[in-house]
Amino acid sequence: MKKIWQIREFSTVVILVLEILFFTWWLWPDGNRSHPFLNAGNGVLILKYSAIYGIAAVGAAIVIISGGIDLAPGAVIALAGVVAAQLYVVQGWALGSSMTVGVLVGLASGLLTAALVVIVKLPPFIATLGVMGITRGIAFIITEGQYFDVSSRLLGGWRPFGLPADWVAPIIMVTLAIVFQILMTAFQWGRAVFAVGGNETAALFSGIAVNRVKTSVYVISGVLAAVSGVVLVLVQGQGKADLATGYELDIIASSVVGGASLAGGRGSVIGAVLGTLIFGVLRNALPQIPGATFYDRLIVGLVVIVIVVVDQLLLKKRG
Amino acid sequence: MRKYVLFLTLLLLASCSGAKGPESAAPAQGQRLRFAVMPKALEIPVFNYAKIGAERQAKEYGNVDILWNAPVTADQLKQKELLESYITQRVDGIAISALNGDFLTETINKAVDAGIPVVTWDSDAPKSKRVAFYGVDDFASGRIMGEETGRLLNGKGKVAIITSYGATNLQRRLDGIKEGLGKFPGLEIVEVFDIKEDSVRCAELIATGTKRYPDLAAWLSTGGWPIFTRNATTAIDPAKTKMISFDTIQPGLDLLREGKVTVLIGQKYFGWGSEAVKLLYDLKHGKNPPATIIDSGVDVVTKENVEDYAAKWKKMESGG
Numbered sequence: 001m002k003k004i005w006q007i008r009e010f011s012t013v014v015i016l017v018l019e020i021l022f023f024t025w026w027l028w029p030d031g032n033r034s035h036p037f038l039n040a041g042n043g044v045l046i047l048k049y050s051a052i053y054g055i056a057a058v059g060a061a062i063v064i065i066s067g068g069i070d071l072a073p074g075a076v077i078a079l080a081g082v083v084a085a086q087l088y089v090v091q092g093w094a095l096g097s098s099m100t101v102g103v104l105v106g107l108a109s110g111l112l113t114a115a116l117v118v119i120v121k122l123p124p125f126i127a128t129l130g131v132m133g134i135t136r137g138i139a140f141i142i143t144e145g146q147y148f149d150v151s152s153r154l155l156g157g158w159r160p161f162g163l164p165a166d167w168v169a170p171i172i173m174v175t176l177a178i179v180f181q182i183l184m185t186a187f188q189w190g191r192a193v194f195a196v197g198g199n200e201t202a203a204l205f206s207g208i209a210v211n212r213v214k215t216s217v218y219v220i221s222g223v224l225a226a227v228s229g230v231v232l233v234l235v236q237g238q239g240k241a242d243l244a245t246g247y248e249l250d251i252i253a254s255s256v257v258g259g260a261s262l263a264g265g266r267g268s269v270i271g272a273v274l275g276t277l278i279f280g281v282l283r284n285a286l287p288q289i290p291g292a293t294f295y296d297r298l299i300v301g302l303v304v305i306v307i308v309v310v311d312q313l314l315l316k317k318r319g
Numbered sequence: 320m321r322k323y324v325l326f327l328t329l330l331l332l333a334s335c336s337g338a339k340g341p342e343s344a345a346p347a348q349g350q351r352l353r354f355a356v357m358p359k360a361l362e363i364p365v366f367n368y369a370k371i372g373a374e375r376q377a378k379e380y381g382n383v384d385i386l387w388n389a390p391v392t393a394d395q396l397k398q399k400e401l402l403e404s405y406i407t408q409r410v411d412g413i414a415i416s417a418l419n420g421d422f423l424t425e426t427i428n429k430a431v432d433a434g435i436p437v438v439t440w441d442s443d444a445p446k447s448k449r450v451a452f453y454g455v456d457d458f459a460s461g462r463i464m465g466e467e468t469g470r471l472l473n474g475k476g477k478v479a480i481i482t483s484y485g486a487t488n489l490q491r492r493l494d495g496i497k498e499g500l501g502k503f504p505g506l507e508i509v510e511v512f513d514i515k516e517d518s519v520r521c522a523e524l525i526a527t528g529t530k531r532y533p534d535l536a537a538w539l540s541t542g543g544w545p546i547f548t549r550n551a552t553t554a555i556d557p558a559k560t561k562m563i564s565f566d567t568i569q570p571g572l573d574l575l576r577e578g579k580v581t582v583l584i585g586q587k588y589f590g591w592g593s594e595a596v597k598l599l600y601d602l603k604h605g606k607n608p609p610a611t612i613i614d615s616g617v618d619v620v621t622k623e624n625v626e627d628y629a630a631k632w633k634k635m636e637s638g639g
């Protein structure tokens with residue numbers, strides 16, 4: 001049994017808690033004001049927006065662990081949202097069917113990426129760069145620069161099972177993180193993903209169906225990005241082609257901050273989700289500091305580097 | 320299993336620890352006021368003057384802190400996230416230039432319902448419960464631009480329009496331009512280009528558009544992208560094609576002096592910040608705005624009046 005501080009996710013949790021404690025202290029209110037950062041509403045808000053990245057980061061982390069990279073999640077988020085919203089608002093489809101087709105968009109984009117990587121043998125960077133352009137392009141063709149107002153058909157808001165809409169994305173994120181963490185650590189498929197990422201040739205000689213594993217990780221990444229897109233549309237009320245532009249880099253950065261190695265073979269799904277929360281807290285708290293506006297990107301960049309360097313040092317010490 | 324339990328416990332702690340209920344939005348005696356002032360994006364140069372205006376006004380009041388923030392690029396979702404975070408932070412007032420008014424309506428209403436006054440500036444969210452809007456009458460200013468173009472071109476020729484789809488104010492300017500141009504049957508709109516609030520893309524589009532339509536009589540722009548950089552208009556031959564654009568920041572005035580640009584329509588950039596802060600301050604002290612829509616008016620700047628305009632600008636920029 002590993003000691004708790006030897007678990008990789010433990011250090012990410014410690015960083016997150018230290019970050020929260022720091023902002024709690026820094027933003028301590030004067031007089032009788034309520035705390036602007038440390039309140040339940042703000043906690044839900046951080047989780048709600050982090051979940052858009054976090055759901056997709058689950059898939060992106062699995063791809064990174066397998067030794068690949070996926071640059072398409074931001075564009076797939078937008079396309080899935082646009083397709084679902086178009087079917088629901090313009091074509092008048094039922095909500096469930098529209099959203100299902102939206103998720104299937106992710107399946108299609110994942111299969112396309114997998115075909116380019118496995119059959120055409122393109123490097124994942126190039127294949128997913130192409131898929132990113134194709135999916136974002138289709139989203140723009142569908143919308144022609146306009147947007148589909150889902151909220152106009154969802155009057156009174158979306159309350160699945162009577163839950164507030166704001167809770168839905170975090171619940172989905174946490175559920176997916178737990179399910180895929182178990183799949184990655186306790187099932188043969190997960191171990192095969194680590195093996196392919198660690199040493200593809202060795203994995204092949206040990207009888208692992210490498211192409212099947214690669215196909216599965218890109219399909220999962222596509223589907224989860226699409227789930228994120230559909231949730232985004234339902235929670236935010238609009239399908240629009242330029243939503244989530246550039247989010248792929250934030251998603252990859254979250255996975256790396258959460259312990260994934262871009263060389264493959266190492267990483268964690270829960271670590272990636274914790275990584276999105278670390279960024280979510282920064283995104284939420286930094287704008288509250290007067291005068292910090294033009295410094296926050298610098299701070300985010302420094303945080304990424306410091307966390308990864310500390311992780312490397314700890315890894316050497318553990319090894 | 321233990322690590323899952325640990326993770327969930329800490330996640331719960333992280334999100335809910337020390338939760339306090341919201342308190343009254345009314346300022347206590349002697350308490351400083353925190354106003355969030357949010358442009359569409361930090362990378363758009365004109366908004367820096369709104370920042371100067373807001374900070375100058377805050378300094379004048381003495382007890383106001385300005386939280387100036389926005390997404391770096393025009394990212395509607397990040398703007399919404401930021402707006403929501405200001406609600407949970409219980410700021411004392413919000414002044415926002417909406418990237419997409421309809422997208423933000425629900426969130427603005429949430430702020431107002433929570434007792435946080437919201438005013439919009441530059442770009443409105445007309446369907447929301449915002450208390451007031453300060454800015455140009457976009458449709459009218461667009462129409463002025465269209466009519467001015469018709470007169471400059473003697474009512475005939477091909478024109479191309481540059482805009483960025485999605486923002487309500489730019490759409491209204493575009494509608495106004497089309498109405499103004501429509502009064503001249505000899506004018507033909509060959510294309511409306513969407514540059515997605517990106518000055519770099521603007522330079523590229525002007526270059527390719529000029530090649531594609533060599534007989535173009537004028538470029539019209541609903542925003543200041545063509546004049547934000549000196550190089551965006553280099554592809555245009557001013558003897559053949561006129562450039563008429565919104566916004567009057569530098570190097571726009573220099574381009575006007577050099578004849579690369581013919582007409583600039585200026586907005587009240589400093590006023591966006593200072594007037595928005597004034598509106599919020601008054602609201603916090605029980606004084607309602609004079610109207611829901613406060614038309615700031617526009618400045619029409621040409622080669623003839625550019626020096627007067629530049630002198631006034633310098634004074635404003637230095638805080639005068």
